[in-house]
Amino acid sequence: MKSSPRSAAIEEIDKTRVPEHVAIIMDGNGRWAKSKGHIRLFGHRHGVKTVREIIEAASEIGVKYLTLYAFSTENWNRPQSEVNGLMELLVETIKDETPTLMEKEIRLKTIGNIEQLPAKCNLQLAETVEATKEGKRMTLILALSYSGRWDIIQAVKKIARDIQSGKTTPENIDENALNSALNTGEFPNPDLLIRTSGEQRISNFLLWEIAYSEIHFSPVLWPDFKREDFYRAILDYQSRERRFGKTSEQMLPH
Ligand code: IPE
Ligand code: IPE
Numbered sequence: 001m002k003s004s005p006r007s008a009a010i011e012e013i014d015k016t017r018v019p020e021h022v023a024i025i026m027d028g029n030g031r032w033a034k035s036k037g038h039i040r041l042f043g044h045r046h047g048v049k050t051v052r053e054i055i056e057a058a059s060e061i062g063v064k065y066l067t068l069y070a071f072s073t074e075n076w077n078r079p080q081s082e083v084n085g086l087m088e089l090l091v092e093t094i095k096d097e098t099p100t101l102m103e104k105e106i107r108l109k110t111i112g113n114i115e116q117l118p119a120k121c122n123l124q125l126a127e128t129v130e131a132t133k134e135g136k137r138m139t140l141i142l143a144l145s146y147s148g149r150w151d152i153i154q155a156v157k158k159i160a161r162d163i164q165s166g167k168t169t170p171e172n173i174d175e176n177a178l179n180s181a182l183n184t185g186e187f188p189n190p191d192l193l194i195r196t197s198g199e200q201r202i203s204n205f206l207l208w209e210i211a212y213s214e215i216h217f218s219p220v221l222w223p224d225f226k227r228e229d230f231y232r233a234i235l236d237y238q239s240r241e242r243r244f245g246k247t248s249e250q251m252l253p254h
């Protein structure tokens with residue numbers, strides 16, 4: 001059955017080719033709130049509902065890693081009231097969701113300079129990471145106070161210190177060495193990157209890791225982004241041919 005642009009059903013998804021790792025730039029909360037005559041935080045609160053729905057949808061179809069860009073290094077420059085509101089919302093949400101994550105066997109991980117977050121956030125994150133650590137169904141990675149350039153810089157510093165202490169040499173630096181020094185070192189690279197809200201940019205997200213990711217831009221604002229929109233992104237991914245620099249002919253099974 002051919003799907004209309006607004007509908008994408010779970011049955012259409014090829015379960016044997018589900019992306020292992022999906023990363024999402026959740027954008028558009030502020031514009032969504034503004035269009036309804038509310039303050040930006042109203043949009044962030046509604047955005048949490050979408051977060052819940054997409055985590056569920058992703059784990060149901062068999063995604064193994066889901067990375068959500070929740071707060072960037074640059075987002076610290078927003079008005080103090082918005083930053084405070086987002087931090088409050090973060091603690092509240094993580095706390096509320098912990099039993100569900102445990103029940104659904106989803107393990108929480110973070111990437112980013114989380115030491116910069118208020119102590120309350122850090123404590124809650126540590127508690128939930130610990131409580132969910134046995135989760136085998138899916139890994140949920142929250143990018144908090146994260147930016148791709150920040151991560152590359154901290155990785156380079158780590159490697160430089162290892163050279164200084166004699167643990168490694170410049171000749172030993174290769175893709176694997178840099179990979180494992182990154183915050184994302186223990187995860188596979190994203191197969192699919194989604195950005196909502198119609199913006200078509202990366203905004204300092206996983207710069208190193210998205211080298212060969214497929215990118216899906218959705219015009220939908222994050223609080224309006226539903227399960228069907230997520231399925232559409234997966235179907236779009238499944239319609240692509242990933243060539244990794246090779247020719248189309250080389251990608252045929254032989
Ligand atoms: C994304 O929505 C959430 C965060 C960056 C925390 P925005 O707050 O960026 O919403 P817009 O882009 O202003 O609409
Ligand atoms: C990217 O969105 C960061 C997150 C979604 C957390 P922004 O709204 O901050 O990005 P720009 O400013 O539009 O590039």
Ligand code: MG
Nearest residue numbers: 027028029030
């Ligand atoms: Mg934005």
